[in-house]
Amino acid sequence: MDLQAYSGARISTIKKKLDQALATTTTAQPTTDADQLCVQKRGTGSHLCRYFYNQDYSSICTKLYCAIPNTNTCYENRIQDYILCGNKKWCISGVCTSDSNAPAGDETCLYGDRTGIFFSNSWTCADMVREAPQWCADHSSACCASCASIRTTTITTPATTTTSVKTTTSPTTTSTAASSTTTIATTTTVQPITDADQLCVQKHGTGSHLCRYFYNQDYSSICTKLYCAIPNINTCYENRIQDYILCGNKKWCISGVCTSDSNAPAGDETCLYGDRKGTYFTNGWTCADMVREAPQWCADHANACCASCASIRTTTTTTPTTTTTPPATTVQPKTTEDTSFFYRY
Known part of the structure; x- marks a missing residue:
C-alpha cells in the first residue's frame, strides 16, 4: 500500500471511530439532588x-x-x-x-432524613424512632421521614403510641441542634433557659460558653446570633438562638428581637454575662487570676473580664494611691479565645 492510500485508510478509520463515539454519547443529566x-x-x-x-x-x-x-x-x-x-x-x-420537567417531591420532607449517623451514640434517625420515638419533638426537621411514621401511628393507634414512649435520656446530636435531657416534660410548667452560657453548654457540651468578644457588652444582637465556644479548641461557632435568652436588663429574646419584659430577669448591662468562663489565658489564668496578678491587663481585657475588672475600677476611685504603684512587667500571655467563627447546624 502506498503512502497516500495508507493515509486515506487511516483517516477513514479515525473518522469512523469518531462518528461511533458521537453516536453513543448521551446528554449528561444534571444533578438535582x-x-x-x-x-x-x-x-x-x-x-x-x-x-x-x-x-x-x-x-x-x-x-x-x-x-x-x-x-x-x-x-x-x-x-x-x-x-x-x-x-x-x-x-x-x-x-x-x-417547572413541569422538575422532579416531584414532598415539600414537608423534601430531602428526607439527615443522612448517616446523627447522634453521638451512633444512632441514625431510624434508630432514634425505633428506640426513643418521643425525640421526634426535637428532631422532626432532620428526621422528617422517620418521624412521619410516628405521626401516622399517633393518628391511627394513639393508645399504642402513648404507652410505648421510652424515658431514655437523649444523646447529643452531631449537629448544632441542642440535645434534650428530658424529651417529655413531667411537670405542668417548664422554666425556659435564660442564660446564654447554659445554652452553649446544651448545644456543644461541657466546657462551652458564650463568646463574649463578639458583643462588646451590647447583647441586643444575641437574639439573632449566638456565638458559642467549642470545648478544647479556640473557635466560636454561630448557633441558632431560642426565646427567653437574656439580652439586657429586664430584656430577653422573643422571636429574634431583644424585648423589654417585666418578667425577664434583671441584669447589669455593663457586664450582663460576667467574666468569660474558665481558663482565659494560655498560662492557665482565669480573669480572677489576671486581676490578682496583673491588674493592668484590664485595659486590654475589660470586655471578657468585666466582673473582675470592675473591682479594679472601684479601687481606682476609692484608693487611687494603691493603683499608682508601677504594674508588674510580666509578659502578657495570649488568650485562649479565638475571634473566628463558623456556621454549624
Missing part, C-alpha cells in the same frame, strides 16, 4: 445540612449548606441550576422556579 451535589463538592460523607432550611428549601437556590465529612461543621457553597427546591421546582439562576 442536593446531597449528591454536596458529595461532589466536599467528598464522600458530605450531605445537605437540613437544619438551616426548616423544611423550606426555597432558599437553597442562593445558599447551599454542606457538611464537611468527619466533622460537625457545615459550610456555605455555591449552588448550581436544577437542584430540587420544592415539588416540581428547581433552582434556575438562583431562583426556585416551578
Whole structure:
C-alpha cells in the first residue's frame, strides 16, 4: 500500500471511530439532588445540612449548606441550576422556579432524613424512632421521614403510641441542634433557659460558653446570633438562638428581637454575662487570676473580664494611691479565645 492510500485508510478509520463515539454519547443529566451535589463538592460523607432550611428549601437556590465529612461543621457553597427546591421546582439562576420537567417531591420532607449517623451514640434517625420515638419533638426537621411514621401511628393507634414512649435520656446530636435531657416534660410548667452560657453548654457540651468578644457588652444582637465556644479548641461557632435568652436588663429574646419584659430577669448591662468562663489565658489564668496578678491587663481585657475588672475600677476611685504603684512587667500571655467563627447546624 502506498503512502497516500495508507493515509486515506487511516483517516477513514479515525473518522469512523469518531462518528461511533458521537453516536453513543448521551446528554449528561444534571444533578438535582442536593446531597449528591454536596458529595461532589466536599467528598464522600458530605450531605445537605437540613437544619438551616426548616423544611423550606426555597432558599437553597442562593445558599447551599454542606457538611464537611468527619466533622460537625457545615459550610456555605455555591449552588448550581436544577437542584430540587420544592415539588416540581428547581433552582434556575438562583431562583426556585416551578417547572413541569422538575422532579416531584414532598415539600414537608423534601430531602428526607439527615443522612448517616446523627447522634453521638451512633444512632441514625431510624434508630432514634425505633428506640426513643418521643425525640421526634426535637428532631422532626432532620428526621422528617422517620418521624412521619410516628405521626401516622399517633393518628391511627394513639393508645399504642402513648404507652410505648421510652424515658431514655437523649444523646447529643452531631449537629448544632441542642440535645434534650428530658424529651417529655413531667411537670405542668417548664422554666425556659435564660442564660446564654447554659445554652452553649446544651448545644456543644461541657466546657462551652458564650463568646463574649463578639458583643462588646451590647447583647441586643444575641437574639439573632449566638456565638458559642467549642470545648478544647479556640473557635466560636454561630448557633441558632431560642426565646427567653437574656439580652439586657429586664430584656430577653422573643422571636429574634431583644424585648423589654417585666418578667425577664434583671441584669447589669455593663457586664450582663460576667467574666468569660474558665481558663482565659494560655498560662492557665482565669480573669480572677489576671486581676490578682496583673491588674493592668484590664485595659486590654475589660470586655471578657468585666466582673473582675470592675473591682479594679472601684479601687481606682476609692484608693487611687494603691493603683499608682508601677504594674508588674510580666509578659502578657495570649488568650485562649479565638475571634473566628463558623456556621454549624
